[in-house]
Amino acid sequence: MPSALVSAVLPRTMRSLLPRMAASSAPIALHAARISEGLLKASFLLGAPQRALHGGSARTWRVYLSGEIHSDWRERIASGVQKRSLPVSLQSPITSHEDSDDCGAIILGMEEERPNWDRKGATMNLIRTRTLLEDADIVVVRFGEKYRQWNAAYEAGYAVARNKSLITLHEPSLSHMLKEVNAGALAVCEEAEQVVDVLDYVITGRLPKPRDGDRFVPIADRLGKGNKAP
Structure with missing residues (x-):
């Protein structure tokens, strides 16, 4: 994962741990667990907008x-x-x-x-x-x-x-x-x-497919792109 992206989505507390981990004498396994937890949260945050973008619904x-x-x-x-x-x-x-x-x-x-x-x-x-x-x-x-x-x-x-x-x-x-x-x-x-x-x-x-078939024209082409910003 690119460092800029990690910085954007990784929880603030997780980012603050990174420099301290380098100087710490704590077991590597502990560092790995903390990193894994942070990446899991980052993955969820990245995935949520993507799921929403593709539509769909979990409800009945x-x-x-x-x-x-x-x-x-x-x-x-x-x-x-x-x-x-x-x-x-x-x-x-x-x-x-x-x-x-x-x-x-x-x-x-x-x-x-x-x-x-x-x-x-x-x-x-x-x-x-x-x-x-x-x-x-x-x-x-x-x-x-x-x-x-x-x-x-x-x-x-x-x-x-x-x-x-x-x-x-x-x-x-x-x-x-x-x-x-x-x-x-x-x-x-x-x-x-x-x-x-x-x-x-x-x-x-x-x-x-449009109900009007080939006669369908998108609104931007038919009526313009809407009101201009004031």
Whole structure:
């Protein structure tokens, strides 16, 4: 290791020992142990920035997949996460429409009135959804075109209120209707694969090929290099 680099990263107490070691009569083994300890610390200090530079994450990211249950968007995200070996744990609400409607009546007994029946199911489902939303690092909310997604809108608002990182997913045709919801999102995606790309980037720092293909122009070339220093 170059002497200048050693001087930069070696702990101050270690550097102060070097001249004294030369004049000391202490056993060589003791000097070697002290040097080894200092170099170990220096190696760690040098390695840490390098590890950070290359991105990556040792944590497991908890991602809650909320929203419509009538298409395969969850499976597509799960497949993309698996193919890229991302450290992600995917969670979701109960995706069986019939089970989520009837769970309260099945477990606690039927009701004569529809509002009471619905309330039993809704509050029971809320045990799961509230717990997973609170535990999530990232919340992905999918809005479908076929059904009005009241639950999805509620969970998107809940996520923002709890300061969760929100990603919305929907067809371009819904952009106007969801503009207020999207204003609270940190990313707005049109395809499930884009969600995987977002997760890949924020976790590992990897970027996909530009969505605009050969038409993509970096911002420095398209709009200039930013404000000049005052």
